[in-house]
Amino acid sequence: MSLIKSYIIRQVAANALSKEEASKMLAELKTKPQTQENEIAVIGMACRFPRANSIGQYWENLINGRNCIGELSPLRRKDYLDILANKSFRNSMINSQITEEDVRQGRVEFAEAGYLDEIDKFDADFFRISQNEAMFIDPIQRVFMEIAMEAIEDAGYGGKKIYGTRTAIYVGRDYTNSSIYSIATEQNAMHLTGSWTGILATRLSYLLNLSGPGMVIDTACSSGATAIHEACRTLKNGECDYALAGGVHLSIQHDIKGQGSMLSMVESGDSVIRTFDKRANGTVWGEGVGVLMLKPLSKAVLDRDNVYAVIKGSAVNNDGASNGITSPNAHAQEKVIIQAWKEAGINPESLSYIEAHGTGTVLGDPIEVKALSNAFSKYTRKKQFCAIGSVKTTIGHVVAASGVASVIKVILSMKNGMVPAITNFEEPNPYINFCESPMYVNDSRRLWESGEQPRRAGVSSFGFSGTNCHIVLEEAGEAASKHDHEQQDLNIFTMSAIKESVLYDYIDRYIQFFEGADICGFMDTCFTANTGRGHYAHRLAFVAGSIEELKAKILAVKQNGLLTSAEGVFYGYHNAVPQNTDAAKQGDGSKSEKIEASRLAEEFLSDKTIYDMNDRELLNELCKLYVKGADISWGRIYGERNFNKVHLPVYPFERVRLWANVKRDE
Template sequence: MTDDAQVLDYLKRVTADLRRTRAELDRRRERDSEPIAVVGMGCRLPGGVDGPEGLWDLLDREADAIGDLPEDRGWDIEDLRGRPGMSSGGGFIRDVAGFDAAFFGVSPREAEAMDPQQRLMLEVTWESLERAGIDPHSLAESSTGVFTGISTTDYARVTTSGRVPTPEGAEGYLMTGTAASVASGRIAYTLGLRGPALTVDTACSSSLASVLLAVRSLRQGECTLALAGGATVMSGPSLFLESAKQGVLSRDGRCRAFGDGADGTGFAEGAASLVLERLSDAERHGHPVLAVIRGGAVNQDGASSGLTAPSGPAQSRVIRAALSDAGVGPDDIDAVEAHGTGTELGDPIESDALLEVFGARTGGEPLWLGSVKSNVGHTQGAAGAVGVVKMVLALNRERLPRTLHADQPTSLVDWASGGVRPLAEARDWPRGIACAARGCRPSVSVGPTSTSSWRRPRPPSPGPTRPSP
């Protein structure tokens, strides 16, 4: 072989290698940015909400789910009501002690020692799989991952304080029953799952951080299906007592998000679960695609004006990072489901961050700003996932629900400086002409973590089948 022929042969081999490398890089880039489908949802919330359909009914009726303090938990209600700065109510789940232990293979004594948050996550996770048309038993030995946000662990304090008697024979179950780490591990154990099982505590962004971790785990191939969400149950009144001392509670337990009458946050309970899958897998398996998550981001405030005070610049940065990760710009976003806790400190900071990012929009419509907390209260560790459930419902119903108590937007925000407006009334949200061409319509759910989501057009899917125990 001549020298020229050898050189030519070498160049051909190098070119082929480069093509293979480029193709592999393209496949990895596509995998790392593949949309993640929401194929199932479950939730339990104040107001008797026992699923997504119930939540939409509550939102569509513009109902307020805030009620009196619970009288079935051993709390000294009269003492609490007499405390300075105390809320007169909050959002509480009905029959939070109700649990079909036998259905999940749990003994009655172990069930009594279990944190109600663990019980709720078992229930809503099971229901979210049913709504996705997936038999939970079929996931045994699969690489399904579990990502659970838990930020409250007061059940352990309640059971060890003596205020609530420890059930006879349940002492040996208290360690696992009250450990936050077991909230995700118990789901994996009950269903026989082999993927990652993580319990996340980032305070009020816990469940939204869990969703982001699930998205990244799916894209990296650590799991083939992900169960992400979070739960909060206030077994004791300690959160109210401490918050009352700090003066951050709403007088009647309601979150007046972005309203001029905002006077503090209103705490609530809740649980939500999302079944997530790579879009290509969901379409191949014939699972219902309710929405897709394109991207997300997470950061920390750093040194702000106080340990618990939010940072406007940090919120602007994380929103921009989420938009960049999703491959969209401010003009592509129609609506934001905000943190919106109804405090005079947090809401203006969050609003100003949104105005900084979205204020220079060139479209005719403003960016619509909502908060499900105005209906059900601040569900804390579950709040982010509850917000995602709300936006998925809004996408599929093509309607943005009203944010209660925001008829008169807060005067602490210069709304005239940009195109951001609170949802003082419900609005139709039909598919726009620009987005129809690409089969999507964007929204963003914002907290310390931000996620962007779209609905893709699909034929209607049948409702979930609910096998009897």
Template sequence: MEAHDTKAVGAARVTPVSRAMETIRALREELAALKGAQPIAVVGVGLRAPGGIDDLDGYWSALASGTDAVRPIPESRRHPFGAAWDEVPHRGGFLDEVLEFDAPFFGVAPREGRALDPQHRMLLEVVQEALDDAGIPAARAAADGATGLYVGITGQDYREWMREGPDSYWATGNGHCFSAGRLAHTLGLTGPAMAVDTACSSSLVTVHLARQALRGGECDIAVAGGVNLVLSPHGTALAARTGALSPDGVCRPFDARANGFTRSEGCGIVVLKRLSDAVRDGDRVHAVIHGSAVNHDGRASGFTAPNVLAQTRLVERALAEAGLGPADIGHVEAHGTGTALGDPIEVEALAAALGGRTGTATPVLLGSAKANLGHTESAAGVLGLIKAMLSLRHRAVPPLPHFTTLNPRIDLAGTGMRIPTELEPWPAGAGAYAGVSSFGMSGTNAHVVLGAPEERPPDAPAAAAAPVPVTGFEVSARTPAALRAYATLLAGRLAGIKDEEYAAFAYTVTHGRSALATRIRVAATDRHRAAAVLTAVAEGLLPPEAEEVTAGAEPGFGELPRRVLDLPAYPWERRRYAPRDAEPAPAG
């Protein structure tokens, strides 16, 4: 019987089918290993930040100049709580207007729009802008069938605006889970979709989760980030009782005068793909994520107290995931909230993880966007990541506003770490990578290691930069008014590009944007003629070189190669949506 079994097994082992199955299994294992090990590309970015920041150029300009965007709450933002704001620290990184929203663009009815948390509204717009920046129309992301969505969100202040009595719109318009669910529903995404709340680390945790999902093959595109709005004084009152808020509303990371943080608002979204897929697909790569880690403080000295050992292990794990060492890090965008306890612990952990106090450590410049923006809480981590991405792009590290004297509890001796007080070139001899930290009051911590993209990937075709003849492009918007506004923006962009970038402009506006209801096809072989045609369209004219395109028709100019170029964001047609009984009384 044993001999018979052995013979049968041996026969089965050498059949063509078994050999084929073994080959398939081995190839699958190799593919899984490659997917798990490879870096992740940042291919699209969208953001909102205090100071009117809504694009990468504006963000870098503010950072490089050391701008402090913190201010008293605008009068227009006090309603419906009025004088209650005077009872709490009310300097912060406030956005100008957060109730305005282009509801029809996303198919949201007016009644539903009034009930929809402004954080969810902002996510809809910024996610759309991030996909646009990636040159991936929402319909294409949906058609791929494997686009994941990870949203960091903590506050629920808008519930306090509900005076009319609850209804179904308020229920689905304010829960955390519905922030991700609505995005996936509106955009038609069928991959993983979830909201994440780990307090201040939420948005960087979403980047880690998205990276893990991409490595594991759960999705081929991932959208990750977070949002935070301060819509009620009551949450600020609770935060003030913890002693974490700065009484004078100034965030001073690492400074001797540090006395807490100030609450702020913002949103940051990144679109991620496996680097090999991004190269294959001709995507523009903003930065490359090489490693990430998430852990918890565990049993620290207090529930909200940071743990130096946990933070050290966090950074070490992220470096190990990236296959890098301490000397490879030249810049750390720190959590850096400007608290007397948190800052020294964070620096001590970084010193331990990045080589100790040997006196031979390579230079590492420290920064924290909270000195510019305030603490954007559940959006802070991803805004810090975008800042580090920009530092890698410009090979420079911005100054830290409000820094004059090092916190006496912080010792940088022998660590190689220092704090820039002006825009500094990337230090000579420093590592080529940046680390980004974000720590939650819940105890959940995240760290991401990223680097600059290669100038040209080794396997990229040499013809990718060759001149391409262009015959024209298409532009679309939801309404004629929006089309005219968009034409104005695009004409201005054409004036600032190089002739050789015209093909990328034509591809991006035609195939890298969603085809909307009002659409024109422009015949123009160079950027100057294209700008003239768009200027005429902006004035309400339809010159001979422009023709209307039937809604639903396939885009033309299919011969254009995929090259993605920065273009102005879509011109949203916003109007104010607020509960009827929460609107301020008319003046006079």
């Protein structure tokens, strides 16, 4: 390294290199890591945030500048009023002045926030949990399980694909703002595991027999970002092969207008977050859950995963002895940002966007910008070249999930080449001098161009606990490029669900998906659907030769029902039960039938791959066995050919209300 520096200096002395170019080169060398093998790929994502039950809806809200902060939904309002009917619980609340008559008459007004539409519903059948047990599992566990499973499927690893693997699960949760579900509802032995903090991370490990680390991380507001950092470290250390990292925050005990709260000193007086704005007067709370599926970049490229973005590097530190135990420390924030840049091996001038923690507090925003400006000043004197924004103005401060919400926002911005505008911004905070800063507030939607340098961004997440985290992201670039594979005229496409109604929901999702502009290749679509999703009792199989033919056949099923007589369309229901039982007599297939169908499928595939079956009759025969319940060796079908995993619709969970009865006054 010293030889390279000496060479650069000699080039400047010989007027063969300008000082500006030399400065950039030296800065790049200063931050360059020893190896690029430490980069981590984001291969799957899923989320639920205020007014968004999917990644697509979340992006639509962001890019259109929608305000997702509002009133509690009627059903959730009713559920909490039922809890408030308990006098002992009502009296335990801070500054509570609510009377039984207030509750009975519905005169309780809840503060505006970024609420999820519903948290009472869960697909217990999908996770093989009895409804009685699921009723007493905290909604935080239930929602996290569903979103984590969606992230797995989004990556193309659903079904049994990662069963028994070394997959780690790291989830951020601020336990202080905990759900009171187990306290407010009737007592049951199932509450023990249903509300135990550590099980939040490992319940999915139990379901899928995952042997990687499972940890719940609580660093207050930075919990989700810290979970991503820890997951990346575990992957880099070779302690796991895949990792799920996310954050979750739900609230059953809602703030009541006029009652105040423990954190009223940092709350906005008018339920509006104005990050970096002159009128900033505090934050607004929100709910949400987001999960990423991660994998070493080199392995993701080798396995032809669909890479959303690359985590170049990350860092975590603590404020230490600041002005107060909950006061932010600009110097500590500056240090964690610089350390993340060093880990990422980038020149900070190559950053074009910073997703700030940005709570909209009078104290926090100027300190955050000061820390960023000081960090940039160590590498460049350029002004206003990097945009800055915060998702909190749109969805509220989702606490432990806030860092994940920020990361997903940046990844979607890179993917779509567009940066959403920060909302509620009119005039800069007088304590922030943006004119002399490397940053400018991204107050309007703008194109995010990708020039000589790839799109790069930093994400900051700072905790009330003093734990700070910064993550450096880069667009997927070449990692997202798909390699050509041998073409095929015909293929099989499968779709299945536990219940018939859910299968129809799945059909609707695919119809909507195929109407989109970004449709994947036909072979890759079939490969991902067959190998990256589970195969359940209600099964559909299609033989087609193109996306257009497949779409037409799915529409035919939508219009004419599962038993449509369309050519190349097969439907069957098979829920294996012991032979000669009442269930078998009512239409559920016996285990012996399933075993026989599987045997015939194995025999059929003994010397064939998809390329050996480029014949409708052969593929039709395999589909008939599949819908009878046969376990198909999809890996054998595709052989050694290289197909790409693509992002397809994920399983549509059944929405069943599972909400325990609340405690009554004794």
